[in-house]
Amino acid sequence: MRQPNDLSAFWLPFTPNRHFKTAPRMLARAEGMYYYDESGRALLDACAGLWCVNAGHGRKPIAEAIARVAQDLDYAPTFQFAHPEAFALAQRIAALAPEGLDHVFFVNSGSEACDAALKVARAYFQKIGQGGRFRLIGREKGYHGVTFAGISVGGLGNNRKPYGPLLPGTDDHLLLPYDASMRFTRGEPDTPLAFADDLDKLVALHGGETIAAVIVEPMAGSAGVFPTSGEYLKRLRETCDRYGILLIFDEVITAFGRLGHAFAAERYGVVPDIVTFAKAVSNGAVPMGGIVVSNKIYDAFMGGEDWQIELFHGHTYSAHPLACAAALATLDIYRDENLFGRAEKLEPVLQDAVHELRGAPFVMDIRNVGMAAAIELEPDPAAPGRRGYEVIQRAFHDENLVVRVSGDTIALSPPLIVNESEITEIVEKIRHVLQALH
Numbered sequence: 325m326r327q328p329n330d331l332s333a334f335w336l337p338f339t340p341n342r343h344f345k346t347a348p349r350m351l352a353r354a355e356g357m358y359y360y361d362e363s364g365r366a367l368l369d370a371c372a373g374l375w376c377v378n379a380g381h382g383r384k385p386i387a388e389a390i391a392r393v394a395q396d397l398d399y400a401p402t403f404q405f406a407h408p409e410a411f412a413l414a415q416r417i418a419a420l421a422p423e424g425l426d427h428v429f430f431v432n433s434g435s436e437a438c439d440a441a442l443k444v445a446r447a448y449f450q451k452i453g454q455g456g457r458f459r460l461i462g463r464e465k466g467y468h469g470v471t472f473a474g475i476s477v478g479g480l481g482n483n484r485k486p487y488g489p490l491l492p493g494t495d496d497h498l499l500l501p502y503d504a505s506m507r508f509t510r511g512e513p514d515t516p517l518a519f520a521d522d523l524d525k526l527v528a529l530h531g532g533e534t535i536a537a538v539i540v541e542p543m544a545g546s547a548g549v550f551p552t553s554g555e556y557l558k559r560l561r562e563t564c565d566r567y568g569i570l571l572i573f574d575e576v577i578t579a580f581g582r583l584g585h586a587f588a589a590e591r592y593g594v595v596p597d598i599v600t601f602a603k604a605v606s607n608g609a610v611p612m613g614g615i616v617v618s619n620k621i622y623d624a625f626m627g628g629e630d631w632q633i634e635l636f637h638g639h640t641y642s643a644h645p646l647a648c649a650a651a652l653a654t655l656d657i658y659r660d661e662n663l664f665g666r667a668e669k670l671e672p673v674l675q676d677a678v679h680e681l682r683g684a685p686f687v688m689d690i691r692n693v694g695m696a697a698a699i700e701l702e703p704d705p706a707a708p709g710r711r712g713y714e715v716i717q718r719a720f721h722d723e724n725l726v727v728r729v730s731g732d733t734i735a736l737s738p739p740l741i742v743n744e745s746e747i748t749e750i751v752e753k754i755r756h757v758l759q760a761l762h
């Protein structure tokens with residue numbers, strides 16, 4: 325691995341650059357459940373990269389598929405042309421997606437997937453003569469990536485405040501369906517339906533006929549793993565149906581096994597109109613994302629002259645051959661190793677392990693669902709977020725562990741190949757880190 329001799333040129337995303345460059349956490353290699361630093365030290369990966377490496381690192385079939393396609397078809401546009409693997413992949417994803425969502429539009433990231441979902445929602449209503457529906461409703465603490473649309477419907481202050489004014493028609497956010505009474509719940513809380521009925525208030529305020537879509541994560545991941553109940557999601561679905569509003573599930577984190585199913589929609593028995601995906605679709609090996617839309621939406625675009633472009637949207641790298649190859653190989657692994665079923669089986673193991681941290685220093689809440697868990701720490705009142713940052717550093721340098729934090733909340737989302745003793749090890753390492761903070 326080439327050693328950088330100057331760290332100044334690279335401006336790292338979502339990172340305190342100046343501090344990082346004083347003691348960089350460099351990852352040089354990865355295999356299975358582990359990263360390796362430049363000295364060869366193994367670091368247990370407790371977060372599947374960034375929620376994306378669900379099949380574990382360094383999977384040979386994925387690397388081989390990428391290498392093969394890089395030689396055979398390095399690039400092909402999908403504006404007015406295409407390549408066979410794009411169709412094969414779309415078919416595979418549609419087969420895994422909720423019933424009645426049969427059409428896949430590819431992009432290159434979760435942010436772009438959210439952007440596409442929101443644009444398709446607005447364009448759909450224009451197509452069907454309801455152009456007055458322009459409002460896009462998000463949720464507090466929602467994370468829908470970093471485009472202007474994503475941060476607008478998103479509900480994380482730090483991601484929004486520096487960038488205003490944001491997208492018109494996105495001022496309203498549902499409440500986060502979580503409060504202090506739900507602390508230390510194992511699995512999904514019994515979410516009071518009043519949280520979903522928040523949507524009725526917005527309908528009363530603005531008129532349902534002005535609302536295009538509601539976008540929610542079935543489990544809010546990036547903000548620190550906030551699960552919700554299936555009943556809550558069903559209630560949202562019913563309200564959307566009553567007022568003709570589209571329901572978008574942002575499944576950039578939850579799709580492809582994180583909650584023990586291909587999509588969280590399946591776990592909760594709720595079918596949205598549009599579902600986003602990214603991250604684990606290609607096991608993180610090549611950037612890829614997309615949306616799967618209902619037949620009703622797709623069909624609405626398929627009117628008019630058949631030589632005319634139906635949707636003026638897309639990217640140079642939509643359905644890039646390398647990404648399609650990586651994703652097809654990834655989906656084979658998920659199927660052949662039954663990794664979604666494995667996640668379902670391991671869910672109680674992770675749950676039991678992580679709730680053992682109750683009572684450890686600074687722990688004020690523990691949440692979990694599927695193969696995701698969060699340990700929320702009391703913030704240092706003088707410096708919120710600093711404790712979380714210290715956790716990353718101590719875990720990396722002292723415990724050989726890669727974890728992710730959101731503010732002062734530690735988020736765990738190990739690759740789905742994790743075994744029981746690795747789950748115990750992750751939790752014990754975190755315990756040591758918390759004790760060292762004391």
Ligand SMILES: Cc1ncc(COP(=O)(O)O)c(C=O)c1O
Binds near residue numbers: 432470541545577603
């Ligand atoms: C639910 C959700 N939507 C969108 C995104 C954005 O994805 P990306 O970072 O690939 O743009 C993320 C990333 O974590 C996410 O968790």
